Amino acid sequence: MDMVNDSEVTQGQQTDLGDTGQNISVVHVAIPNQAVQVQSVIQPTSQPSVIHTTHQGNTIHVVTEDEFEEAEGKKRREILNRRPSYRKILNELSSDTGGISGMTKITEEDSNSSQEVPTHTIQIASHGDGIPHTGVQTLTMSNTGLVTSPGGATIVQYAQGPDGQFFIPATNVQAYQIATPTSLPQGVVMTTAMGSPQGVGEEASRKRELRLLKNREAASECRRKKKEYIKCLENRVAVLENQNKTLMEELKSLKELYCQKDA
DNA sequence: TGAATAGTACGTCACTCGGC
């Protein structure tokens, strides 16, 4: 493995890799927020074999295609082993935080998210006791489901469920209809002609089509949940930032009060 | 204005996990 200082490698630049004898042109080197390891694509100008690089610290490591594939495979497997489903993560977060505002519970009924969710006008206080404190900024959840700051700026959109849990209203979530196909897609044949080699082949291809169709729908649903999950995280960030701001202001006002008493 | 690039959506494959 050869090492090239990253300051020498920039987009579109021709770089001689020294003892490899290869002259490469770097197509794209992406280093988002100084991430520990970054993949880039390099097109060799003299040899047809593909070369990859990884970024570590101040150096870019140049590896062969095989080395790269091996490392990537390991990485993928590690990620797969570690990461639970979005549903699991989100439900755990919801229970951990005792129904913290901004988190959406993913339930089996999610696909039917067009149900009406009751909304209320409430005030979010900094103490969680439901009582707005003097000098403390409050956030108002209007019956339109919009949480706004005193300045009137919309922060995030919510609705509150019957159990007190805050939900993102269905209208805020991309609608998804589970397709229960009344007719099969092109190429899917429902008849079976078992017993002949041709029939076995047709049965196999029918099963494959069915599997692909189900997987297609599953993938679509999975993407929808992923989007919802990301939206929830973003909402949570917004809520926590506002809570933080509120607490800071409360601290400030208490300090001032304390100083006045002292004087 | 056309090429390059970025962003997004979708289909498929490979794999894990949980229920039976």
Added chain:
DNA sequence: GCCGAGTGACGTACTATTCA
């Protein structure tokens, strides 16, 4: 152990944006 659901990774197509 098998099977179905869920999901990450990857490739592809399409659209929007940027730039020379």
